[in-house]
Amino acid sequence: MAARPEGTPCWADAMFGDVEGAKRFYGAVLGWTFGESSSEFGNYTQAYANGKAVAAVVPPMPGAEGQSAWCLYLASPDAAATAGKIRDNGGRVLMEPMQVGDFGTMVLAQEPSGAVFGVWQAGVHEGFEATAVPGAYCWAEVFTREPEKADAFFSAVFPYRVRQLLHEDMDFRLFDLGEETVLGRMEMTDDFPPEVPSYVNVYFTVDDCDAAVAKATEHGGVLRFGPMSSPFGRFAALSDPQGALFSVIDVSTTEGEMPEISDVS
The missing domain is CATH 3.10.180.10 (2,3-Dihydroxybiphenyl 1,2-Dioxygenase, domain 1)
Structure with missing residues (x-):
């Protein structure tokens, strides 16, 4: 690889x-x-x-x-x-x-x-040996209350092209490398408890979002959001029994039309 x-x-x-x-x-x-x-x-x-x-x-x-x-x-x-x-x-x-x-x-x-x-x-460890298959990493988003700071930083440190999702209910940006979108940035709204700091939300792929949520809560996890269907897949946000936040997504179950996206840089 x-x-x-x-x-x-x-x-x-x-x-x-x-x-x-x-x-x-x-x-x-x-x-x-x-x-x-x-x-x-x-x-x-x-x-x-x-x-x-x-x-x-x-x-x-x-x-x-x-x-x-x-x-x-x-x-x-x-x-x-x-x-x-x-x-x-x-x-x-x-x-x-x-x-x-x-x-x-x-x-x-x-x-x-x-x-x-x-x-x-x-070095000899090149990273993920699989992505976007059940159990593997799929996607990540930077959740922040100060999007201007995060946007300027990531596009300066890494060679990202930045695009904006045109959605009236959220401020969401995409970071691209060439033709591939590799990272998202979501503005944290008042829906997030004030004690939750900015963080990177990691998504893991599952076969069935609802079944994964049921397993997680059965084993001491807490459902934070969802499950919700979207044009990108059916997903839910969770925290594990030790408080680590993460999301699960079934990319095969999609709903709705893809939103419009405009170039920022």
């Missing part, structure tokens, strides 16, 4: 105080199986959908205990250079470029409106 273009979502992981609980929950909801944990790398444990690596779970580093959250990594040919761009454009580097064995080099960062994300310069 060739290295992904700069700015492409390429991996997702989350820290959990109860890793075994997380494995049970996501195994039930998304059908994941798990590899052996690597004590050399902080008991990092990869998750698999039909034998393909699709995500990872890990216990928190000492001193980093807190709210569990999914972290989306964006591909970079040079993690150190991307860290410099992050700083130059008003973002914060939370973890300096760190080489992870021969797997690759990672950075953790925060964009100016507060959403945390990762940067991954691939």
Whole structure:
């Protein structure tokens, strides 16, 4: 597999105080199986959908205990250079470029409106082995209360073309690489509780959205929104028992016409 273009979502992981609980929950909801944990790398444990690596779970580093959250990594040919761009454009580097064995080099960062994300310069670990199939990553959106800050930042740090969804009820933008749309940005409205910070919402693919929601709530998850059908698929927003927010989507069940989109840059 060739290295992904700069700015492409390429991996997702989350820290959990109860890793075994997380494995049970996501195994039930998304059908994941798990590899052996690597004590050399902080008991990092990869998750698999039909034998393909699709995500990872890990216990928190000492001193980093807190709210569990999914972290989306964006591909970079040079993690150190991307860290410099992050700083130059008003973002914060939370973890300096760190080489992870021969797997690759990672950075953790925060964009100016507060959403945390990762940067991954691939070594032997090139990222997702499958996407947009049941159990695998499908899509992600930056949820922010300060869309102007997020838009300016992401289009400066990564080579995105920006387009606007023409919808009277929401402020939603799309970030493209060439002809491929790789990321969305949604303005958080007053529907979001004020204590919820800006974050990156990761979508995982499922065969049946309603069945996945039923499994999630049965295993201690909380339904936050939906299920709702859209031109892009039937989706729902959830939080797992440890508070990590994520969404599930059945891309085969669509409803309604695709909205119009206009170029911004």
